[in-house]
Amino acid sequence: MVQTETMLVDPAAVESALSLALGHGGEFAEVFVEDRRTTGISLDDRKVEELSSGRDRGAGIRVVVGETTGFAHTADLSERGLLAAAEAAAAVARQGSPGVREVALEGRTVPAPHRFEVAPESVPKSTKVDLLRRADEAARSSGGEIVQVSAGYGDSRRRILVANSDGLLVEDDQVRSRLMVMCVASGDSGLQTGYESLALTIGFELFDRFSVEEVAEKAARRALVKLSARPAPSGTLPVVIERGTGGILFHEACGHGLEADHIVKDASVYRGRVGEQVASPLVTLVDDGTVAEQWGTAAIDDEGKPSQRNVLIEEGVLTDYMWDTLRARKEKRPSSGNGRRQSYQHLPMVRMTNTYLQKGKDDPEEILAQTPYGVYVAKLGGGQVNTATGDFVFGMTEAYLIEDGHLTEPLRDANLIGNGPEVLTRIDAVGNDFDMCPGTCGKDGQSVPVGCGQPTLRISGVTVGGTAGA
Amino acid sequence: MPELLDLAQRIVDDARPGEEVEAYVAHYRDTDVRVFGGEIESLSSAESSGVGVRVVVGGRQGFAYVGDLDEASGREALSEARDNASFASPDEHAGLARPDGVAPAALDLWREGAASTPTADKVELAMELERLVRAGDPRVRQVVSSDYGDGQVESAIASSTGIAATSRRTNCYISADVVAGDGDDTQTGAGYSVGREPSDLDVEEAASDAIERATRLIGARKAKSARLTVVLDRRVTATLLALLAGTLSGEEVAKGRSLFSGRLGEEVAVPSLTFVEDPTNPLAFGAATYDAEGLACRRTPLVEKGRLSAYLYDTYSARLAGARSTASAVRGGYKSAPGVGARAVAIEPGTLDQDGIIAQVGDGFLVQGVFGIHSGVNPVSGDFSVGAEGLLIAGGALGAPVREVTIASTIQKMLQGVLAIGGDVEWLPGSSSGVTLAIADVAMGGD
Numbered sequence: 001m002v003q004t005e006t007m008l009v010d011p012a013a014v015e016s017a018l019s020l021a022l023g024h025g026g027e028f029a030e031v032f033v034e035d036r037r038t039t040g041i042s043l044d045d046r047k048v049e050e051l052s053s054g055r056d057r058g059a060g061i062r063v064v065v066g067e068t069t070g071f072a073h074t075a076d077l078s079e080r081g082l083l084a085a086a087e088a089a090a091a092v093a094r095q096g097s098p099g100v101r102e103v104a105l106e107g108r109t110v111p112a113p114h115r116f117e118v119a120p121e122s123v124p125k126s127t128k129v130d131l132l133r134r135a136d137e138a139a140r141s142s143g144g145e146i147v148q149v150s151a152g153y154g155d156s157r158r159r160i161l162v163a164n165s166d167g168l169l170v171e172d173d174q175v176r177s178r179l180m181v182m183c184v185a186s187g188d189s190g191l192q193t194g195y196e197s198l199a200l201t202i203g204f205e206l207f208d209r210f211s212v213e214e215v216a217e218k219a220a221r222r223a224l225v226k227l228s229a230r231p232a233p234s235g236t237l238p239v240v241i242e243r244g245t246g247g248i249l250f251h252e253a254c255g256h257g258l259e260a261d262h263i264v265k266d267a268s269v270y271r272g273r274v275g276e277q278v279a280s281p282l283v284t285l286v287d288d289g290t291v292a293e294q295w296g297t298a299a300i301d302d303e304g305k306p307s308q309r310n311v312l313i314e315e316g317v318l319t320d321y322m323w324d325t326l327r328a329r330k331e332k333r334p335s336s337g338n339g340r341r342q343s344y345q346h347l348p349m350v351r352m353t354n355t356y357l358q359k360g361k362d363d364p365e366e367i368l369a370q371t372p373y374g375v376y377v378a379k380l381g382g383g384q385v386n387t388a389t390g391d392f393v394f395g396m397t398e399a400y401l402i403e404d405g406h407l408t409e410p411l412r413d414a415n416l417i418g419n420g421p422e423v424l425t426r427i428d429a430v431g432n433d434f435d436m437c438p439g440t441c442g443k444d445g446q447s448v449p450v451g452c453g454q455p456t457l458r459i460s461g462v463t464v465g466g467t468a469g470a
Numbered sequence: 471m472p473e474l475l476d477l478a479q480r481i482v483d484d485a486r487p488g489e490e491v492e493a494y495v496a497h498y499r500d501t502d503v504r505v506f507g508g509e510i511e512s513l514s515s516a517e518s519s520g521v522g523v524r525v526v527v528g529g530r531q532g533f534a535y536v537g538d539l540d541e542a543s544g545r546e547a548l549s550e551a552r553d554n555a556s557f558a559s560p561d562e563h564a565g566l567a568r569p570d571g572v573a574p575a576a577l578d579l580w581r582e583g584a585a586s587t588p589t590a591d592k593v594e595l596a597m598e599l600e601r602l603v604r605a606g607d608p609r610v611r612q613v614v615s616s617d618y619g620d621g622q623v624e625s626a627i628a629s630s631t632g633i634a635a636t637s638r639r640t641n642c643y644i645s646a647d648v649v650a651g652d653g654d655d656t657q658t659g660a661g662y663s664v665g666r667e668p669s670d671l672d673v674e675e676a677a678s679d680a681i682e683r684a685t686r687l688i689g690a691r692k693a694k695s696a697r698l699t700v701v702l703d704r705r706v707t708a709t710l711l712a713l714l715a716g717t718l719s720g721e722e723v724a725k726g727r728s729l730f731s732g733r734l735g736e737e738v739a740v741p742s743l744t745f746v747e748d749p750t751n752p753l754a755f756g757a758a759t760y761d762a763e764g765l766a767c768r769r770t771p772l773v774e775k776g777r778l779s780a781y782l783y784d785t786y787s788a789r790l791a792g793a794r795s796t797a798s799a800v801r802g803g804y805k806s807a808p809g810v811g812a813r814a815v816a817i818e819p820g821t822l823d824q825d826g827i828i829a830q831v832g833d834g835f836l837v838q839g840v841f842g843i844h845s846g847v848n849p850v851s852g853d854f855s856v857g858a859e860g861l862l863i864a865g866g867a868l869g870a871p872v873r874e875v876t877i878a879s880t881i882q883k884m885l886q887g888v889l890a891i892g893g894d895v896e897w898l899p900g901s902s903s904g905v906t907l908a909i910a911d912v913a914m915g916g917d
Binding site: 051057072184232386391395417 | 507509513880
């Protein structure tokens with residue numbers, strides 16, 4: 001057993017809780033401890049409306065017996081609190097012989113501990129507020145038609161400790177920082193909006209490395225451009241997606257379908273298809289929790305497994321799914337480091353980290369030049385997928401009409417709709433550029449930060465949900 | 471609950487001269503059961519609680535929360551909120567709610583059954599739902615999850631401006647996610663039932679709902695792009711109404727971020743349409759005695775006979791607009807300060823049922839489900855473009871199933887295009903109720 005003074009809880013208390021849980025008949029038990037501090041600042045209508053800060057501390061305990069998981073959580077991190085939660089979680093395992101089965105924890109070092117330079121709590125609040133004022137100023141300076149600007153700043157510091165009945169004991173200290181800007185522009189055609197965000201898994205040094213003004217100007221430009229936008233076409237068209245922004249398409253359109261929980265329950269179109277050609281040979285899809293500083297990056301997942309790089313699709317061939325501890329145990333294979341949870345009050349499940357399509361060989365300008373007619377998506381918004389059918393939708397929040405290989409007119413917001421497996425086979429050009437974007441992924445009521453990335457690429461046909469005839 | 475109000479009051483009592491302080495204290499008890507393949511997949515029972523403190527001083531507002539009910543933590547949150555306030559911009563409209571003399575509605579939203587029902591019986595509800603769905607139709611391939619969940623929330627709010635209110639509520643639900651198929655074709659559907667205690671739940675209805683929704687889409691194909699009349703299923707209407715309520719937030723309106731800014735008194739919809747927010751209706755899932763600032767909830771007609779008649783306000787946005795609060799402050803638990811939101815919006819129902827509306831429409835598209843709502847609807851410009859699935863309507867009857875299409879229009883046009891309003895009211899989880907709704911001239915995007 002190891003013990004350091006800075007640990008979130010007394011490891012001896014954790015050992016007792018795990019021993020108690022196993023004593024009730026649990027086959028596997030886990031204690032997840034979290035101490036999260038957050039700061040949020042919002043600026044709206046030229047005013048710094050509110051600063052909010054919060055702290056949540058607690059432990060979630062799960063006990064697995066056969067196919068069943070019992071779960072309880074507590075905000076009381078004393079030995080008494082942990083034992084009570086362990087008792088409650090183990091209630092599902094009553095049939096076991098009573099008694100205590102000893103668990104000896106063994107501290108393990110995390111191979112690539114999370115790094116940050118400037119802890120958010122060390123930065124004066126006034127400095128954080130200044131960022132928003134600068135963003136407001138820059139956005140409003142972008143054009144007289146910008147009538148409203150709202151901006152948000154957020155940071156979080158999340159210390160976690162994971163211990164389980166296999167003896168694992170690991171800790172991580174995760175720091176994230178972000179800024180987002182939303183602009184409203186007003187013109188003859190009504191109101192239009194533009195949004196841009198900046199978010200990385202680092203400390204306040206984020207704002208030394210990136211310009212708040214650029215983020216704000218991007219958001220403003222998006223709103224301004226759409227003032228002269230025409231309705232998007234309606235129908236099936238070739239779509240070129242700019243690097244970075246389309247990563248979410250792969251997250252939604254096939255990433256979710258490669259999560260082992262959907263696979264095991266026969267609720268994914270990709271079940272039983274490992275080794276098969278499921279995508280265009282131009283497609284290599286990776287989920288990688290180790291990409292430095294990205295929004296979905298962490299040293300360990302929320303089950304204590306070190307993050308790793310997992311190739312999901314290689315040159316169009318399905319190579320593997322993503323796994324958490326529970327699903328992996330059943331298949332007698334290791335977890336792929338994809339067990340994540342929103343907080344100590346939630347059970348972990350299979351989640352993506354940073355999901356991206358690897359870059360290809362085409363010149364992005366050539367891809368556009370060789371598209372006689374279609375839609376160019378410069379910014380995709382959120383999306384949603386039905387993993388059982390593969391059907392997905394995405395919002396385009398900055399898009400242009402392509403005519404004769406050139407961008408002509410900006411288009412009003414509309415959704416794209418398609419079927420994941422079909423779209424993967426219709427990718428007919430992949431650029432040699434690359435970028436990543438931050439996102440928040442929701443699944444089963446839990447939100448976690450994720451990264452998405454992709455090179456500029458073309459899909460030969462996707463349905464565009466506009467109102468104009470295509 | 472007296473303990474919760476006491477704690478809130480003790481924090482508020484620490485207000486310094488010139489400060490307004492509000493403390494919101496909440497305690498939650500939840501049970502969640504998931505069943506798969508006749509076994510309990512997970513069973514979670516949890517209690518959690520916390521305090522959110524808001525401080526307004528010199529027109530500056532700050533907020534802080536802490537995830538426990540320790541009095542010392544509460545005081546820490548107060549001092550943090552106080553510090554946060556010092557960095558905000560002064561705003562003459564900032565300030566906490568003051569009692570406004572509106573009497574709270576007599577609502578009883580608490581049922582002992584939520585707590586007293588043995589866990590084994592709750593588990594059995596989810597088990598039974600799974601069994602019924604599996605046995606209900608040979609085309610059911612998988613019940614991905616069959617869930618039971620309940621929650622008990624007790625809360626108290628006190629402020630140095632004279633607010634003191636407590637409330638408590640229970641709710642529970644069962645739901646099933648189903649995959650059905652025939653040959654190579656796979657479709658999904660979900661069914662649920664909601665109530666305030668387990669005995670309110672209708673397992674058979676949830677099961678048949680899930681089965682019907684999944685099986686009637688089997689064989690669905692993309693349709694040809696067209697402009698047509700859409701008939702929105704009750705759940706789809708409810709989703710749309712929740713969005714519409716968002717555009718009527720007095721704060722968004724005042725800040726020029728709503729397509730309804732400056733349109734009070736104008737004809738914004740067909741004359742047959744009346745749209746009301748009424749959290750005092752006990753049938754509403756979101757029914758509440760008090761809003762998130764401790765004012766008594768009240769009925770507010772938003773659109774009357776097609777004419778825009780009111781916006782929703784909390785205390786701040788009301789001051790900003792020179793209006794009175796409609797007691798429409800909502801908050802996401804103790805972790806956030808209040809903002810404007812609807813709890814229970816509904817369209818005044820018509821008389822026809824869904825079959826009657828389908829017969830009346832003749833040709834069109836029954837929209838069973840929409841997705842991509844958050845990415846596809848812009849509450850500022852009114853642009854509307856969402857993914858949809860459902861059944862074509864031909865000759866006044868349901869026809870071929872359709873998937874992977876979009877429906878697009880603008881919110882403005884859709885409100886003016888309402889052809890028929892159903893009488894088939896269904897209160898759904900969330901902040902709105904649904905009726906079948908027919909809307910003319912919507913673009914369907916497909917092949």
